[in-house]
Amino acid sequence: AQSVAQPEDQVNVAEGNPLTVKCTYSVSGNPYLFWYVQYPNRGLQFLLKYITGDNLVKGSYGFEAEFNKSQTSFHLKKPSALVSDSALYFCAVKSRGTASKLTFGTGTRLQVTL
Amino acid sequence: DVKVTQSSRYLVKRTGEKVFLECVQDMDHENMFWYRQDPGLGLRLIYFSYDVKMKEKGDIPEGYSVSREKKERFSLILESASTNQTSMYLCASSLGSDRVETQYFGPGTRLLVL
Numbered sequence: 001a002q003s004v005a006q007p008e009d010q011v012n013v014a015e016g017n018p019l020t021v022k023c024t025y026s027v028s029g030n031p032y033l034f035w036y037v038q039y040p041n042r043g044l045q046f047l048l049k050y051i052t053g054d055n056l057v058k059g060s061y062g063f064e065a066e067f068n069k070s071q072t073s074f075h076l077k078k079p080s081a082l083v084s085d086s087a088l089y090f091c092a093v094k095s096r097g098t099a100s101k102l103t104f105g106t107g108t109r110l111q112v113t114l
Numbered sequence: 115d116v117k118v119t120q121s122s123r124y125l126v127k128r129t130g131e132k133v134f135l136e137c138v139q140d141m142d143h144e145n146m147f148w149y150r151q152d153p154g155l156g157l158r159l160i161y162f163s164y165d166v167k168m169k170e171k172g173d174i175p176e177g178y179s180v181s182r183e184k185k186e187r188f189s190l191i192l193e194s195a196s197t198n199q200t201s202m203y204l205c206a207s208s209l210g211s212d213r214v215e216t217q218y219f220g221p222g223t224r225l226l227v228l
Contacts, residue, residue, distance in 0.1 A: 043219035
């Protein structure tokens with residue numbers, strides 16, 4: 001069975017500082033990995049995904065994520081946080097051998113303060 | 115632009131009522147999904163559908179059923195609502211089952227069962 005762990009319920013960072021939101025996964029074979037963001041009272045918005053190739057994936061709003069196969073991680077990063085980045089972030093994994101079913105993590109709330 | 119709409123943003127129902135949640139996508143996507151989102155549990159898949167009149171159980175199908183009579187519409191049905199079904203319900207769609215497609219989400223329906 002595939003699974004995702006987001007070990008931090010909340011991450012606090014000052015505006016202008018770099019941010020990291022952690023994600024580790026468990027899946028049979030090579031994974032497809034996704035990050036989504038949810039702003040208050042909104043649905044999820046796609047940020048970025050890893051399929052194959054370059055381990056560093058660039059996405060929307062200046063976010064990027066690094067795929068690390070040996071550590072089974074896919075941490076989300078941004079060099080300089082903005083207050084407007086404050087939201088709930090979800091990591092998700094999908095096995096290449098299955099149909100479209102995604103497994104989501106429990107979410108990490110990012111709080112960026114001035 | 116991709117669009118997934120849900121019939122209600124907020125819904126209040128009484129225990130035992132039959133509840134219909136509607137989702138419509140305008141992107142000619144093959145796949146549609148229903149999730150529920152609860153604090154600390156992330157998103158959990160209730161049901162999904164790969165085609166018209168096709169449906170498959172997700173991780174937590176108990177107490178729910180679905181209907182997909184047309185490609186663009188996927189309905190979630192609570193046959194007899196219970197208080198433990200109070201939650202945020204999110205609908206999503208994606209292009210096709212054999213590709214690393216992104217899921218696109220609707221804004222969500224917050225259901226309160228009294």
